[in-house]
Amino acid sequence: MNAQQALWTGGPILLIEDEPSVIAFLRAALERRGYAVVNASSGAEGLQRLSNGRFAGVISDIRMPGAVNGAEVHGWIQKNRPELRTRIILISGDTANSDTQAFLAQSGTPCIEKPFRVQQLISMVEKTFGKP
């Protein structure tokens, strides 16, 4: 836990999510805990922001409309932002989907299933990115 907290390098968390109500809730929950949040409403926008900025971590929905989904964001990070490799949290609305399951099992990426309690979210964020 201490080692992970040591990972916190400052900078905002990039939140990639297409659902406005979910963005609002996540932003509120995270900002109250002292995290800075930058949000992107699609996978493509997320990748654009990743290319141009530094982030402490990425929280991304898996299933999003558009050309780039959560798995692809994950893949891009693995390739282009090695420092963020272990700083990804995925959010899933449908873990029943076999593709999603296969991807999660294979990558070992932490995933939080909608709907979730605020506490579940915060503990996973602290565990993965460290405290702000």
Place this chain on the structure above:
Amino acid sequence: MALAVEAAQSRHLPGFLEQFALRSTRMLDAIWGGVAVYRGRETELHAISGGPTTEATTDWLISRARASQNDVEALPIPKEIAATLPFAEEPGVVVFVRIAASDNERLGTLFLIRNRKSLSADQKRLLHALASHAALSLENFRRFSQLERSKRQWVEDIDAISDYIVVHDRAWNIVRTNRSLASHLGVSPVALVGEAMSSLRQIAQTGSDLPCPFCRDTRRPKEEYVAASAERIFLVSTSRTPGLSDDDTRTIHVLMDITDRREAERRYRELFDSIQEGLFFATPDGRFLDVNDAMVRMLGYASREELLRADVSPHLYPVPEAREKFMRTLSERGVLRNYEETLRRKDGTLLHTLQNITAVRDSRGHIAQVRGLMLDVTEQKTFQSQLQRERDFNQKILNTTQSMILVLDTAGLISYANRRCYEAGYQEGELIGHRLVDWVEASHREDFDAALETTANGHQVENLELRVRRSDGSMGHFSISLSPMRDEQNAVNSVVVVMTDITDAALLQAKLAHSEKMATIGRLVSGVAHEVNNPLAAILGFTDLLLENPEVSMSAREDLQIILQETQRTKDIVQDLLSFARQRPVQREPVQLNGVLRQTIKLRSYDFASHGVEVVEDFEETLTAALGDSQQLQQVFLNILNNAYDAVQEAGQRGRIRIHTRRQAEMIEVAISDNGTGIIDPQRIFDPFYTTKQVGKGTGLGLSICYGIVRAHGGEIQCWNNEAGAGSTFVVRIPVATEAALAAATTKEARP
């Protein structure tokens, strides 16, 4: 008779011979004399009067005369003969003189009875001369009588001929007629001699202007033509020969009455032409020599003449090779019966014929003519081939259809079964002549009999679903249609039964429909769940954030708690939905179902015990492992147990749940029975959202999730209400974990 004829014909010969004997007696100074004439073995005696009076003496004289071979011979007369002779003078010798024809054949003997004086040389010469004279006369007489005889014979022959014969001279006068002609006119033949030929006009006429009604061209030596009267028709054959003098000509007419023959010919022709079958005479190379009207009609020609033209035959035979074969066969057999030949009509259309043919051979045995009778069978042929085609077609349908088709008589006995019946394993001996109803399950026989009666009354019965015994003894579910079959009088005389085994079809269709429904709902649920999760996440999240806010009042917090609870409940429902739609691959490993069941029971054992529900474990202890996912299977069993628990609770009596496991073929079967309230609609129980529970007690997804899990295992899940009337039974079948199944499962998992 021969003698009588002789006597009549040679009337003048005895007189001559007697005269000759008298002259010879006088010339040679004899007492008595005569001539013996020989005709074969017969001897005629012609003597002058006053001869021997006894037969013995005459016989002696004749025998001596026959014995005498010399030209002149004198024989002394014995005393006993001399005593019988009535002469005044003493008879001494009898002199025999041979009378011979020019070819030295002995014609007779001259005999003279004299005194004992011997003959002088002059007398002997005289006797020779007399003998020669007699010989010449006898010979002439004989020739004449022969001529006379043959002439009479000829007249008799002519008279015996039934044809009319008349001979006339150049002056058109009748010289002769035969008796037939004379009696036709009612007169004697002689009466007509010298009459004019024109008097015969009443018999028949040729139509010429000549005085003879039968003459046409007198310059011709021979003529033949037909002459007719009102009643009769004659074929007149005429020959002309030179008469007795140079300027005379004898004309001989022979009139043959051909009236009957003409009639026969006319009748024959009439019959020939009126016969509706074709008749023909043809050359071996197929050209017609004569045909009847029917043939002309059949072949579509305008006239007989047109058909008889030589250039018709190449058109007539469309297949010349067949014609050659036909001639070979005819040559071998001489007669062909029911020979089928295709000919071409004038207009080019084909004529199918059936022929009976006879070959007429010449003296060398070659076929000179072909005669035959021909039937037009084109229509039959066309009809027949149409019928054949139709029959083949129907037969094909009957034999290739996957339905069993049977024909029953009105008593319900099977009289026909199509090939499919036998392919299904039924034996001919157990179908034909047996009642079909005997194959129907006992409880359905009444229905079948009622349907049979309805059909016998002329009504169709469609898609009657009955259980029928299969050939292997098992019962199958059959769809049966019965149709009445009627005879010419429109009375129902049999029933056509079409039976289809729909056991598999019914089952398969039900399964297919269900799994398709499940898949559709699965997709729908997955989509809905995902969409619901987003707002739910926001609701839950903001509720949490509100609760974290110290400014929120206590009463508001209480409300927020309710929101929290309800959100949680909504989340559970969505989780259920997602479980149902879950496509997570089933873990494939050997699972001891008995163990899974015991664990599952343990989960609810507290509830069972506290509510007095008895659970009976009827397990096959050496149960083979099943292949599957123990977690998922536990979910299935738990679901069924929960339902059973609810059902027995609801029934309000002492609850009893019996769990039975066994291996059946390649499946492990788990049967869970309860004595609860039973299921209202067992067919719908696996449908999503179907629930009998109170609102809020269940999502209605439990059993459909079970269904999905079991199907994913390659197994089956079924349920029904117990026959005893209490409760229901669920049966789950999961495949046995054989080596092969395990290997297959591993391969499947290893695939990316």
